[in-house]
Amino acid sequence: MWGLDATGWDAVQLSLKVALVATVATLPVALWLAWLLARRSFFGKSALNALVHLPLVLPPVVTGYALLVLFGRSGPLGQFFDTVFGLEFAFRWTGAALAAAVMALPLMVRAIRLAIEAVDPKLEAAAATLGAPKASVFTTITLPLILPGILAGVVMGFAKALGEFGATITFVASIPGETQTIPSAIYSLLQVPGQESAAARLVLCAALLAIAAVFLSEWLARRIAQRISGA
Amino acid sequence: MSLEANIQHRFGDFSLDLNLEPSAGVTALFGRSGSGKSTVINVLNGLLRPDHGTVTLDGVTLLNDQINVPPHKRRMGCVFQDARLFPHLNVAQNLDYGTRFAKQNSDISRAQVIELLGLNALLNRRPSTLSGGEKQRVAIGRALLSAPRMLLMDEPLAALDAPRKAEILPYLERLKTDTGLPIIYVSHSMDEIARLADNIVILRDGRATTQGPIFDVLSDPKNIPMLGVREAGALVRAKVISHGADGISTLSIGAETLDLPGVDATVGSIVRLRILAQDIILALDAPTGLSAMNVLPVTITSIQDGSGPGAAIQLNAGGEHLLARVTSRSVERMGLKPQMTCYAIVKAMAVAPEAIGHG
Numbered sequence: 106m107w108g109l110d111a112t113g114w115d116a117v118q119l120s121l122k123v124a125l126v127a128t129v130a131t132l133p134v135a136l137w138l139a140w141l142l143a144r145r146s147f148f149g150k151s152a153l154n155a156l157v158h159l160p161l162v163l164p165p166v167v168t169g170y171a172l173l174v175l176f177g178r179s180g181p182l183g184q185f186f187d188t189v190f191g192l193e194f195a196f197r198w199t200g201a202a203l204a205a206a207v208m209a210l211p212l213m214v215r216a217i218r219l220a221i222e223a224v225d226p227k228l229e230a231a232a233a234t235l236g237a238p239k240a241s242v243f244t245t246i247t248l249p250l251i252l253p254g255i256l257a258g259v260v261m262g263f264a265k266a267l268g269e270f271g272a273t274i275t276f277v278a279s280i281p282g283e284t285q286t287i288p289s290a291i292y293s294l295l296q297v298p299g300q301e302s303a304a305a306r307l308v309l310c311a312a313l314l315a316i317a318a319v320f321l322s323e324w325l326a327r328r329i330a331q332r333i334s335g336a
Numbered sequence: 337m338s339l340e341a342n343i344q345h346r347f348g349d350f351s352l353d354l355n356l357e358p359s360a361g362v363t364a365l366f367g368r369s370g371s372g373k374s375t376v377i378n379v380l381n382g383l384l385r386p387d388h389g390t391v392t393l394d395g396v397t398l399l400n401d402q403i404n405v406p407p408h409k410r411r412m413g414c415v416f417q418d419a420r421l422f423p424h425l426n427v428a429q430n431l432d433y434g435t436r437f438a439k440q441n442s443d444i445s446r447a448q449v450i451e452l453l454g455l456n457a458l459l460n461r462r463p464s465t466l467s468g469g470e471k472q473r474v475a476i477g478r479a480l481l482s483a484p485r486m487l488l489m490d491e492p493l494a495a496l497d498a499p500r501k502a503e504i505l506p507y508l509e510r511l512k513t514d515t516g517l518p519i520i521y522v523s524h525s526m527d528e529i530a531r532l533a534d535n536i537v538i539l540r541d542g543r544a545t546t547q548g549p550i551f552d553v554l555s556d557p558k559n560i561p562m563l564g565v566r567e568a569g570a571l572v573r574a575k576v577i578s579h580g581a582d583g584i585s586t587l588s589i590g591a592e593t594l595d596l597p598g599v600d601a602t603v604g605s606i607v608r609l610r611i612l613a614q615d616i617i618l619a620l621d622a623p624t625g626l627s628a629m630n631v632l633p634v635t636i637t638s639i640q641d642g643s644g645p646g647a648a649i650q651l652n653a654g655g656e657h658l659l660a661r662v663t664s665r666s667v668e669r670m671g672l673k674p675q676m677t678c679y680a681i682v683k684a685m686a687v688a689p690e691a692i693g694h695g
Binding site: 225227228230231232233234235236237238239241245246249250332333334 | 381382383406407408409410411412413414416418420422423424433434437438462464478479482483
């Protein structure tokens, strides 16, 4: 399809899987962190804020190296997840998803946090006086009102996850069919003379995916805006 | 209903220290901005925990040093100055919001609320398309349908212009008589309070300086400094006797009659009039050749010298109290003394039709 060979097609499928898993798994975490940072005050808040944003400012290779040290086979967290959940990250597609998730997290937290901060706490207070417990206030008032922010965060996170290269290749290398996502496949193809056209096809594929994601999110954003304002 | 609240709270330079025991009906909290009115409301509804305080409602403790019942379990229906309708829900969904959490039915049905507040045509609209007055009516309905034990209204009309206020006040009067729900009504507008309240608490710098039945408090000259000289004026009950073809209505106060422009009430009904102290002129003899139609024979019941050049005089007119404000110089020149009889002249146009309340 689209003139892609088996390796290229594997890369596209793997990229979609990795980006999708990374985004879906990060969303609840990002939502919780955004809520903590927007609505709570606690000791170490600015440290947490800095930690969340670290992958945004660090060179991706450094983030990949940190993941390798922490989640590698002999890394403390790597061993923990292996023994407790039987989940291995090193040189697996799950590791690529983890790298993509860590890189996408700050973008998602930022978008959602801004959306939460834009919700008037007085509306939440009014809901409480009408008998709504805290959890219901969140699901019936806060959540619907921040939906556009969540969508923006998800789109940015997904795009970041799809395009992640530095941390991924440092952490899980570029194993065709296992960890070779579109960006690392393009990179590998460009290392070999005569593979330019195969690389170009993947580049086109990546561009189409990105454009499709933008259109989908625009369409969703319009529908959500309609539901919120009723206009 | 019996609510008792004792609140001590301090933030920055401001300290709140008061004891409230509002009785049934509408209790107005009156005070300038910064007097602590909204803080009291937020302590009652649980949104603010004061430094110290106790709140009990019908014998159930909502707040003391150990207990702090969260807002969603207090069943205090709140109406805020800025309606706070949920923008992503339409009017019907806003109205029903509290119903799903209520463990018991409201005393008033959904259909009654919609009828009472005239919401039928608005049900499918979104808050963003409503006028300020419509928003406030929806907010009141939403609070009523959450099965509240009482209503807390925090400056519900303050953000509205005069025509919108005039549009909502009749709804509030109906709310009071139709539901019988105890209401705490916060306002800095004596016009609203005079129309609605049964009792009043005057707040000043975080203290409740005066509390009592509205008719007593407003006719007591001692309270003028608390109300402000321009706001001072007694509230009197009058009965509508007839409506003249020339647009002038005749009302009776005890044995005396009063002619006022177009009173919007049926013949035989009782209305409440607030006659500002500065709109009453006193005369020793019944004047003649005067444009003012209302000359009431009155007895002076007390004279209170103010801090400035004015004096407040309480009058008995046919069993109802009036309050007049004249200069101390006039008191001296006319030789006014308690128990003296004289004449109070009330200009008919001094009582605006929209300042007349029911009951």
